[in-house]
Amino acid sequence: MENKTIRIKDIALKAKVSTGTVDRVIHNRGKVAEKVRLRIQKIIDESNYEPNLMARALGSKKQYRFAALIPDPEIDSYWQGPKDGIELSVKELKQYGVSVEQFIFNPFDVKSFTEKAAELTGSTPDGIFLSPIFYHEILPFFEKWKKADIPFVLFNTEIEDFGLLSYIGQDSYQSGKLAGKLMHYGQSEPCSVLVVHIDEKTSNAAHLVKKETGLRDYFGQADPQGQYHISTIELDRSDPDDFRNQLDRVLETTPDLKHIFVTTSKAHHVAAFLEERHAGHIKIIGYDLLAENLHYLKKGTIGFLINQNPKRQGYLGIKQLANFLVFKKKVPRLKFLSLDIVTQENLSYYLEEEQATATEESVA
Amino acid sequence: MENKTIRIKDIALKAKVSTGTVDRVIHNRGKVAEKVRLRIQKIIDESNYEPNLMARALGSKKQYRFAALIPDPEIDSYWQGPKDGIELSVKELKQYGVSVEQFIFNPFDVKSFTEKAAELTGSTPDGIFLSPIFYHEILPFFEKWKKADIPFVLFNTEIEDFGLLSYIGQDSYQSGKLAGKLMHYGQSEPCSVLVVHIDEKTSNAAHLVKKETGLRDYFGQADPQGQYHISTIELDRSDPDDFRNQLDRVLETTPDLKHIFVTTSKAHHVAAFLEERHAGHIKIIGYDLLAENLHYLKKGTIGFLINQNPKRQGYLGIKQLANFLVFKKKVPRLKFLSLDIVTQENLSYYLEEEQATATEESVA
DNA sequence: GGTTAAAGTGTGCACGTACACACCTCAAAT
DNA sequence: ATTTGAGGTGTGTACGTGCACACTTTAACC
Numbered sequence: 001m002e003n004k005t006i007r008i009k010d011i012a013l014k015a016k017v018s019t020g021t022v023d024r025v026i027h028n029r030g031k032v033a034e035k036v037r038l039r040i041q042k043i044i045d046e047s048n049y050e051p052n053l054m055a056r057a058l059g060s061k062k063q064y065r066f067a068a069l070i071p072d073p074e075i076d077s078y079w080q081g082p083k084d085g086i087e088l089s090v091k092e093l094k095q096y097g098v099s100v101e102q103f104i105f106n107p108f109d110v111k112s113f114t115e116k117a118a119e120l121t122g123s124t125p126d127g128i129f130l131s132p133i134f135y136h137e138i139l140p141f142f143e144k145w146k147k148a149d150i151p152f153v154l155f156n157t158e159i160e161d162f163g164l165l166s167y168i169g170q171d172s173y174q175s176g177k178l179a180g181k182l183m184h185y186g187q188s189e190p191c192s193v194l195v196v197h198i199d200e201k202t203s204n205a206a207h208l209v210k211k212e213t214g215l216r217d218y219f220g221q222a223d224p225q226g227q228y229h230i231s232t233i234e235l236d237r238s239d240p241d242d243f244r245n246q247l248d249r250v251l252e253t254t255p256d257l258k259h260i261f262v263t264t265s266k267a268h269h270v271a272a273f274l275e276e277r278h279a280g281h282i283k284i285i286g287y288d289l290l291a292e293n294l295h296y297l298k299k300g301t302i303g304f305l306i307n308q309n310p311k312r313q314g315y316l317g318i319k320q321l322a323n324f325l326v327f328k329k330k331v332p333r334l335k336f337l338s339l340d341i342v343t344q345e346n347l348s349y350y351l352e353e354e355q356a357t358a359t360e361e362s363v364a
Numbered sequence: 365m366e367n368k369t370i371r372i373k374d375i376a377l378k379a380k381v382s383t384g385t386v387d388r389v390i391h392n393r394g395k396v397a398e399k400v401r402l403r404i405q406k407i408i409d410e411s412n413y414e415p416n417l418m419a420r421a422l423g424s425k426k427q428y429r430f431a432a433l434i435p436d437p438e439i440d441s442y443w444q445g446p447k448d449g450i451e452l453s454v455k456e457l458k459q460y461g462v463s464v465e466q467f468i469f470n471p472f473d474v475k476s477f478t479e480k481a482a483e484l485t486g487s488t489p490d491g492i493f494l495s496p497i498f499y500h501e502i503l504p505f506f507e508k509w510k511k512a513d514i515p516f517v518l519f520n521t522e523i524e525d526f527g528l529l530s531y532i533g534q535d536s537y538q539s540g541k542l543a544g545k546l547m548h549y550g551q552s553e554p555c556s557v558l559v560v561h562i563d564e565k566t567s568n569a570a571h572l573v574k575k576e577t578g579l580r581d582y583f584g585q586a587d588p589q590g591q592y593h594i595s596t597i598e599l600d601r602s603d604p605d606d607f608r609n610q611l612d613r614v615l616e617t618t619p620d621l622k623h624i625f626v627t628t629s630k631a632h633h634v635a636a637f638l639e640e641r642h643a644g645h646i647k648i649i650g651y652d653l654l655a656e657n658l659h660y661l662k663k664g665t666i667g668f669l670i671n672q673n674p675k676r677q678g679y680l681g682i683k684q685l686a687n688f689l690v691f692k693k694k695v696p697r698l699k700f701l702s703l704d705i706v707t708q709e710n711l712s713y714y715l716e717e718e719q720a721t722a723t724e725e726s727v728a
Numbered sequence: 729g730g731t732t733a734a735a736g737t738g739t740g741c742a743c744g745t746a747c748a749c750a751c752c753t754c755a756a757a758t
Numbered sequence: 759a760t761t762t763g764a765g766g767t768g769t770g771t772a773c774g775t776g777c778a779c780a781c782t783t784t785a786a787c788c
Contacts, residue, residue: 371773372774372775383775416774418773419775
């Protein structure tokens with residue numbers, strides 16, 4: 001019934017004014033007599049007018065410059081995903097005048113991070129997209145952006161309300177629980193479980209701690225008698241000897257170790273170690289579809305990988321900014337991506353998805 | 365560098381013709397001198413011109429009428445997913461002049477199916493989207509559509525090449541393999557496994573057979589000695605007594621039964637039966653996030669559900685038609701959706717996704 | 729050489745919105 | 759009484775493409 005799309009022209013006709021005046025009311029610019037403004041606004045509301053985004057984009061030559069602050073994929077290949085996602089969304093959005101400047105920093109170098117963040121801030125972008133992997137260092141920048149009224153979207157690492165527009169990523173706690181479930185399912189007798197944090201200090205990476213807590217809480221509920229024994233170690237590959245020694249010690253002292261949960265995307269390092277030690281009875285659950293991880297997933301050393309959808313995070317993040325700034329839509333403050341369980345058997349579909357997202361999506 | 369988007373006007377300028385002539389070359393309509401056509405085509409190719417879809421949609425008042433042939437969600441709630449997906453995509457595509465007429469049939473009544481299919485054909489739509497759940501009955505329609513040059517997209521149930529534009533759904537064989545993996549993972553000693561087909565005759569539902577074959581092949585590889593014993597039954601709820609009797613017989617004769625694989629979305633019926641019989645040690649793997657299934661997933665009777673993404677199937681199917689007809693893009697003949705493993709722990713994200721797809725997607 | 733039709737080409741408007749500019753009105757200041 | 763300026767309002771063009779229409783050229787025929 002409401003077949004006819006209502007246009008500015010129709011509103012103008014109804015309100016007995018020109019399209020220009022309606023335009024002024026819609027965009028809240030220029031001068032309009034209060035009486036007329038009210039009359040027009042009422043008609044707009046009642047007719048639930050929806051602007052034609054295509055015509056709008058066509059007529060407007062406004063440019064939106066976004067800035068993205070991401071770690072160097074050359075240094076940690078995990079970050080290739082978000083980067084690809086960003087570039088994919090740009091491809092789709094450039095028709096609407098959106099461009100994204102990337103600021104790449106070294107994830108192992110705080111100075112590089114702050115430098116690039118400062119550089120980004122200096123470029124006065126219209127919107128910002130970043131992974132705040134250095135918690136303490138990023139806070140002052142949040143303040144600045146807030147003052148300058150530049151919306152920013154976080155991804156991958158969640159930080160509670162600091163004036164951010166929205167967060168995109170996983171619920172770390174819940175992913176830990178899921179890892180627990182996967183270990184526990186089908187396990188007929190209790191065993192020991194090891195949690196491994198690699199290459200990131202838990203003091204500055206709250207999401208790793210959340211993952212561990214999730215796992216422990218799962219067993220807390222599923223195994224109230226505490227028959228499963230859970231221990232934790234922090235490893236650092238910068239000292240290869242220490243890396244092996246620590247793991248060796250665990251293997252020796254924990255003969256009934258059956259499962260290892262690696263909270264970062266570096267599960268493959270643990271897998272390589274286990275193969276070396278011929279400990280094929282121990283299964284690993286880790287994160288992310290890095291080529292190195294997939295190698296061990298196919299061999300069975302890694303049982304499951306939880307996909308954090310890095311590409312989708314990048315894609316949706318930029319989309320989110322565009323939805324807010326370009327399309328003036330309301331955006332959810334929290335966007336939790338699904339916790340995809342990846343095994344050898346369903347792997348290919350998640351890899352394919354990485355490539356095929358482009359053609360299927362569409363405006364809204 | 366390649367910053368400037370190239371327009372028809374630019375091409376016309378370069379080729380020393382008017383925009384009208386370029387338009388004729390692009391759309392292959394009207395008369396153009398061969399020499400000029402080649403000259404223009406060359407410039408188009410070299411400049412990798414991409415038409416501005418917004419301007420195109422704005423200027424064209426062409427309407428696209430699609431038709432969807434789907435089972436009645438009132439009768440089998442699984443089909444609510446595709447229906448929602450269809451309506452979601454329409455919401456996004458109506459700006460481009462796309463509308464979809466739905467033809468709803470009774471999935472348990474062949475006559476209803478053929479009737480609606482005939483009705484649909486009579487409406488001469490520009491594109492067709494359907495789930496060909498009655499294999500034999502749909503073939504003659506394929507012929508008709510092929511002759512009338514109406515592209516059709518299949519979903520949910522795959523049928524090999526019959527002139528279809530593309531298929532959207534899961535790789536059934538692979539999903540059976542995945543079910544095998546999930547059963548086998550962590551299972552420390554061999555056991556018996558039961559495959560259950562409910563409410564669909566395997567003779568007319570090739571995808572159910574594929575699932576079973578996938579499961580059997582998994583164990584064939586993972587358990588070459590054949591220590592796991594796999595049996596199959598076909599159930600029909602239209603005869604409740606027979607339903608129970610058959611299951612009871614299996615329980616009696618198979619004391620080491622640990623896993624049941626239900627190949628349709630009806631796992632909840634088996635779960636209800638198991639609870640009645642207090643057979644909590646048997647775990648079920650089934651398909652799809654129906655409310656009834658979720659009930660038992662949360663209680664643990666159902667261990668995993670494989671999500672077939674019904675909503676996404678509907679969404680992408682219509683999108684696919686639009687990509688082909690409206691945006692003149694090439695579309696893949698096969699679009700396998702991911703095999704999502706759903707448990708109690710990651711359930712909410714797949715449910716949320718059902719709602720939140722709308723705002724995130726965009727043209728391309 | 730003139731008529732005719734077909735082949736080939738150019739022009740101009742429409743789509744719905746944004747925005748610059750021109751204009752009109754009326755009161756206050758000169 | 760004229761100027762000034764601000765408050766209001768309308769008009770027209772641009773955005774890139776699709777498409778109808780009008781126009782020009784070419785060749786063929788009597």
